Every structure is written in C-alpha cells, then in structure tokens.
Amino acid sequence: MEREIIKTRDGSTTIHIKDWDECYHSRFGAIQEAQHVFIKNGLLLFENKSVSILEIGFGTGLNAFITFLESQKINQIIDYVGVEAYPILAEEVLLLNYVSELNANTERFIFEKMHECNWEEKIVLWNDFSFTKRNQFFAAIDDVEKFDLIYFDAFGYDVQPELWSTEIFEKMYKALKTSGVLVTYAARGVIKRSMKEVGFTVEKLPGAPGKREMFRAIKG
Numbered sequence: 001m002e003r004e005i006i007k008t009r010d011g012s013t014t015i016h017i018k019d020w021d022e023c024y025h026s027r028f029g030a031i032q033e034a035q036h037v038f039i040k041n042g043l044l045l046f047e048n049k050s051v052s053i054l055e056i057g058f059g060t061g062l063n064a065f066i067t068f069l070e071s072q073k074i075n076q077i078i079d080y081v082g083v084e085a086y087p088i089l090a091e092e093v094l095l096l097n098y099v100s101e102l103n104a105n106t107e108r109f110i111f112e113k114m115h116e117c118n119w120e121e122k123i124v125l126w127n128d129f130s131f132t133k134r135n136q137f138f139a140a141i142d143d144v145e146k147f148d149l150i151y152f153d154a155f156g157y158d159v160q161p162e163l164w165s166t167e168i169f170e171k172m173y174k175a176l177k178t179s180g181v182l183v184t185y186a187a188r189g190v191i192k193r194s195m196k197e198v199g200f201t202v203e204k205l206p207g208a209p210g211k212r213e214m215f216r217a218i219k220g
Helices: 030-040 062-074 105-116 166-175 189-197
Strands: 003-007 013-017 051-056 078-084 123-126 129-135 147-152 176-184 200-206 213-219
Touching: 030 062, 030 176, 051 062, 062 078, 062 105, 062 123, 062 129, 105 123, 147 166, 166 176, 166 189, 189 200, 189 213
Parallel strands: 051 078, 051 147, 078 129, 147 176
Antiparallel strands: 003 013, 123 129, 176 213, 200 213
16 A cells, blocks of 8 residues: 655654555644653553553554653663554655654664564663564464553554454453553544453543544453
8 A cells, every 4th residue: 555754733754544544643743642642641650660561553663762762761661562564664764753853863773773673573772671573463462461551553443443343452451461551542432342341441531632532441
C-alpha cells in the first residue's frame, strides 16, 4: 500500500496510508497523542518502579522514543518490547521529525538505534533501558504474565477490526502480570465489550487532543 509522510497539527510527522486513509498517529498531533495516551495515562502510573512494557504496533518508534526520554527524567528501569508485523522503511525513518520536535538532538542516536538494531535481539539502549523489537503478527503473541504495561497502538477498528477482537485481547490479558495495565487511544463500545469479556476492568478517560475519550484496561 502507498504511504506518505505528513505533518500533524502539533508539527510532528506521521505516516499516512493512502489506500485506507489511515495514519500511524493522530492527525491532531502525533506527539501530543503519544504523551497523553501512553505516558500520562500509562507509564506515569508506574513512577519509581521498574516496568516491563509491550507495545502493540512499534511502527515509527515514536512511543518507544518518548518512553525512553521520560524514563531518563525519573531514572526509571524499563524493559521495552515493540511488536511490528510490517516494519517501516529506512528512508521513511529519515523523514520523521520526532527528534527535533522533542528537542532531543543529544538522544538522536537512541532513536536511530531503535530502528537500526536487529529484530528479535534484546539490547541495552542506555543504562537502565533495555529494548527488543519483534517482527511478529499480533495474533502470534503468546507471552504469559510478562508485562506490567501494554501500549495498544494498532491501526483503527474501521480498517483492521480483527486487531481489536476478543481473541487479541485475550492474548493481551494473558501477557500482563496481575494488576497490569493496557492503554489505548480507542474508545468504541465494541472494543470495551471485547476487553471486558476476557476479564479486564475498563476505564473511560479523556482522550488526546481531537478525540473525546480513550480506554485504560486493568487486569484483575
């Protein structure tokens, strides 16, 4: 499918899939969305704790990079696993402006290393931040009680409803430790029902700019 790099309303870039008219991040602001959904309503719940994170949809690497930057502010130990079935191209990475928009030029090598490192190989990116990329379909995830936090950042329900199914959320539930948390930008009733069906307690929270609501789900 044909893809293009576009700017979102906060000045940060994202990838637009023309055939679907779907973006990797919110058109209202890629960085704003990542910070609101995954940092404010996810990572910050684990302040002063070591945390293992599973990202569903590594994509552009924005969520991973922002998580790294945040962890450096609070000296947090993080083990990060990003799952991606269809990696973006090296030339697309070069067109993304996250480093400059986040005023993170001294950390540019971290963003580059996230994309350049080998798949399926755990590395230490920096001090207490370990990182693994898995080239894997979401349906093949079989981790059991391994993660404290899941960033669920799959493409939208309108274009890939199968990624928001009960079967996928059952895998997410199994992958989380007890009291583990899943956060996502989505807030559809059908998604909430699938989450609750597998055992999650679901909270509806204010969404990122341009979106009224989002979900946070907790494993009981």
